[in-house]
Amino acid sequence: MKTIADTYISSLKKAYYNAKGKEIWDHFENVKHGASPKDLDQIKPIFPEVPETLLHLLQFVDGTYWKTYGEEDIAFLMLGSDMAEYPYYLLSSEQIIENKNAAASYYSDYIERAYEGVYIDEKITNKAENLKWLHFSDCMNNGGTSQLFIDFSPSEKGKNGKIVRFLHDPDEFKVIANSFEDYLQMLMDNEMDFIEEDNLE
Template sequence: MKITEKYLLGLKKAYYDNNGEETWDHFDQIRHGASKADMEKLKEIFPDVPQPLVELLEYVDGTYWRTYSDEEIAFFFLGSDVNEYPYYLLSSKEMIDNQHIAYTYYADYIDRKYEHVEIDPKITDKSERIQWLHFSDCMNNGGTSQLFVDFSPSEKGKKGQ
């Protein structure tokens, strides 16, 4: 069984175990995967996009205020190390549209312009070279905590961190 299949089965079980059967079943009935064109564009921009993320997007093309069957949903889809703050999965289009968001918001940090802010040495110090795939926002106002896949690490890091 693929990692994505295991994850989806576990997520469904978590919803069921927490009185969310109706919520899960409704979501599962209306959701659809990303379009072929959007997936091709995402892979063109991020050729090393992890296969499990591709498979999640093929299952559901985002859960962050996403419209399916004329219904807007906000569905918690990814876990967190802080239990009360799960994450949404962004759509393939949002990932494409956000391809420069890390540079826009974090270039000063990446370039180490703030001495009092500690930055992991696995992260590059050259903001003009960053290639980060923004794939998720936290439920706490969606965006104050974001998840990225880093395809441009420092020499101490590794691609895909």
């Protein structure tokens, strides 16, 4: 049975081909490998509610963010956000585990609404001690401008498992989808507009 992750990967491949990125995609498919069951089993105790769809993507490729496959480090653009034409990498299972406390470490003051003029979606909790975010993606400039999280600690107005996009300068935290599945569907509905010939050069 074809999953939404399978459909997404097929759509991504088509977008690469349409953007004259056939060689890039084909090389990627030749060198990459998926996360092992052992790798994925290490995520589940930390994030018991991790979406199966994210695990399916990791089974296809265990990260594209300066990930070593064989003797080659790859930085492969695989995801997008609500910001058109702005691509992101998929973090590996190891990076997801390493970054399990990243949101709480870096963004507690934001979550507590310590700064004026910073937009924070009301669907996001205001209690930093409850923060449970799975960091799964960094933007194309090594995460300095934007990061994506799955939020397992929403406010009363939010939905568990929603996707939060952090944007730097101006800083903001915005909910861009109610689930990881909705997030991938949004990217497909937008015709993978983050994959452009200029971004692949």
